[in-house]
Amino acid sequence: MKTVLVIIIAASLAAAVILIHGAVNKPPALSPDDIGDFKVEYRSFGGMDGGDREITLEALSDNEARLTVRIRPYYGAEEINESLTVPYEALYRVKTLYAERGVHFWGELPESDLIALDAPTVVVTFWADGKETVLSSDREFPDEGAGVLHETESILYEYIEKAKE
Numbered sequence: 534m535k536t537v538l539v540i541i542i543a544a545s546l547a548a549a550v551i552l553i554h555g556a557v558n559k560p561p562a563l564s565p566d567d568i569g570d571f572k573v574e575y576r577s578f579g580g581m582d583g584g585d586r587e588i589t590l591e592a593l594s595d596n597e598a599r600l601t602v603r604i605r606p607y608y609g610a611e612e613i614n615e616s617l618t619v620p621y622e623a624l625y626r627v628k629t630l631y632a633e634r635g636v637h638f639w640g641e642l643p644e645s646d647l648i649a650l651d652a653p654t655v656v657v658t659f660w661a662d663g664k665e666t667v668l669s670s671d672r673e674f675p676d677e678g679a680g681v682l683h684e685t686e687s688i689l690y691e692y693i694e695k696a697k698e
Contacts (some may be wrong), residue, residue, distance in 0.1 A: 535577040550580060563637060565628040572660040573627050575689055580653030583608025588689045590624055617696035626688050631659050634681055636666055655682050 571592070578585035589601040631637065636659060655670040670682060679693040 563632040563635070565625060565632045568628055568632060568661045570660070570662055571624060571628045571631075573631075573657045573685065573689075574626075576656045576658075577653045577685055577686075582606065584610065584653075586637055588693070590619075590627060590689060590692075592621060592624055593618065594621070596621050600689065600696065602693060617693065619692045619696050623688065623692040627659075628661075630681065630684055630688070631661065631666075636668070636681065637661060637664065655686070657682055657685050 536600075573590050575588045576586065582603050584607045587601075587603040590598055591601075593599050598619050598621050600614040600615075600619050600623070602613070602617065603613075604613045606613075652670075657668045659666045659668075668682060
């Protein structure tokens with residue numbers, strides 16, 4: 534009985550040390566306002582339809598950003614190219630996602646063992662103050678990274694739709 538109690542206490546102390554170590558060594562939070570130059574590129578290619586999409590969002594001024602859209606809906610289709618002016622808020626929302634999720638601290642992510650053969654590959658590239666960070670759907674993300682690709686895509690498509698209204 535004493536041995537079991539000692540093991541439980543030791544395991545609890547080890548867990549506490551790990552939690553404290555993680556909290557102490559956690560990278561400092563980054564505010565989107567701490568980031569100067571920022572740009573994002575979203576690419577989706579392959580999959581069942583064979584299409585590809587490339588969307589780039591970058592600042593034009595303190596009030597406006599440019600969405601450059603290149604879409605080929607399926608293999609062999611005519612390419613659609615558009616350049617849309619959107620509020621700077623669009624870029625700021627992606628910049629906030631990048632900062633709040635700590636993307637700048639992730640480094641090289643390990644390859645995922647999961648492969649969906651009929652799903653497109655999604656690659657999002659962030660440029661923040663000259664540093665390039667590439668995220669791909671074929672990688673394993675840290676817990677805080679869950680959804681970054683999808684959320685980035687959602688923000689971009691939201692502003693594409695708003696620009697066309």
